[in-house]
Amino acid sequence: MTDTNRRWLLASRPVGAVKDSDFTLDSGPVPQPGDGEFLVRVTHLSFDPTQRGWLGGDTYLPAVKIGDPVRAGAIGQVIASNHPKFKVGQLVQGTFGWQEYVVSNGMTETGPVAVVHAGVTPEQALGVFGITGLTAYFGLTDLGKPQPGDTVLVSGAAGATGSVVVQVAKALGCKVIGIAGGASKCAFVTDVAGADACIDYREGNVARRIKELAPKGVNIVFENVGGEILDAALANLAMRARIILCGGISSYNDTSDNRSAGLLNYMNITVMRATMTGFIVLDYAPRFAEGVQALATMMAQGKLKTIEDVQHGFENCPVTLRRLFEGKNVGKQLLQLTELPLPRV
Ligand SMILES: NC(=O)c1ccc[n+]([C@@H]2O[C@H](COP(=O)([O-])OP(=O)(O)OC[C@H]3O[C@@H](n4cnc5c(N)ncnc54)[C@H](OP(=O)(O)O)[C@@H]3O)[C@@H](O)[C@H]2O)c1
Structure with a gap:
């Protein structure tokens, strides 16, 4: 020492x-x-x-x-x-x-x-069984209420939380579309994390790409990024979609006066009878052991890396x-x- x-x-x-x-x-x-x-x-x-x-x-x-x-x-x-x-x-x-x-x-x-x-x-302990994995698990399951066959859209899909959301959603029988920055990250989201498709937001036209991949709309949006990416998701909701507002990293460094400039497509929440829910994972502390157990079971089954x-x-x-x-x-x-x-x- x-x-x-x-x-x-x-x-x-x-x-x-x-x-x-x-x-x-x-x-x-x-x-x-x-x-x-x-x-x-x-x-x-x-x-x-x-x-x-x-x-x-x-x-x-x-x-x-x-x-x-x-x-x-x-x-x-x-x-x-x-x-x-x-x-x-x-x-x-x-x-x-x-x-x-x-x-x-x-x-x-x-x-x-x-x-x-x-x-x-x-x-x-810090990743998949820590705050990261628990955020993904409770956000997706408790608020998203995924059903087999649901289409789940995950932004920040190559990141810590997003890559766990992708895997848990697949383990629960959902179709998963990731969004990430760059071709190599998108390859990681599909080939390693196991999403069905991934949209490179740096290529633009995110809303159009979501529509191509999910013509009937998405049932769950797990939102890590916010801003224009969230807006593209809002344009593509299925009826009674659940939008889980986990984070909005695109604005965390933004000091400009218009950093909260409005979402253009928010009225689609009304039209599609959708819900948008924020959460802080620390609120789930009394249930952390349950979340770790569920994640450990998925890992033992080879469904979570x-x-x-x-x-x-x-x-x-x-x-x-x-x-x-x-x-x-x-x-x-x-x-x-x-x-x-x-x-x-
Ligand atoms: N609500 C809660 O209790 C809770 C708990 C934990 C985390 N979170 C939130 O969950 C989100 C993900 O956190 P994490 O720990 O898993 O981090 P992370 O996703 O591993 O890391 C950040 C990633 O965000 C993307 N990013 C960074 N700046 C961006 C920008 N301006 N526009 C678009 N994408 C950007 C980058 O991926 P690309 O290269 O793909 O752009 C980067 O690799 C964050 O918003 C965080 O605040 C919330």
């Missing part, structure tokens, strides 16, 4: 895309656990578009304070413990933030620290966050800081 702890602190609230100068790389001594506390060596960080919102201001969580470590989901290993429930060598999951070491009493900003189940890798994009090196935190907004990630974006320092127990 080194005796230095590095942390990325928020230096200023980003305007537009995050810049290196929005953060400060700080180093100091490794903190020591007191009574009832344990020390975690962070091994993997999760990168999520919602972090851009947390840096910018209050959202469904309070804004990250200037001078604080950047908030992030993480996996780490307990390397010292004065806590009766947490043992040295255990892999643990919590909102540990952009720091190499953290002392915990078992609670983090978004909930209790959890021990990662034996047999689950850090990548799976883990798809991760793992970068390396703590110094690369800001650049890894930017990857999400530059469309560079395929699947779940992670950053590995270190190998496990101790044998896992």
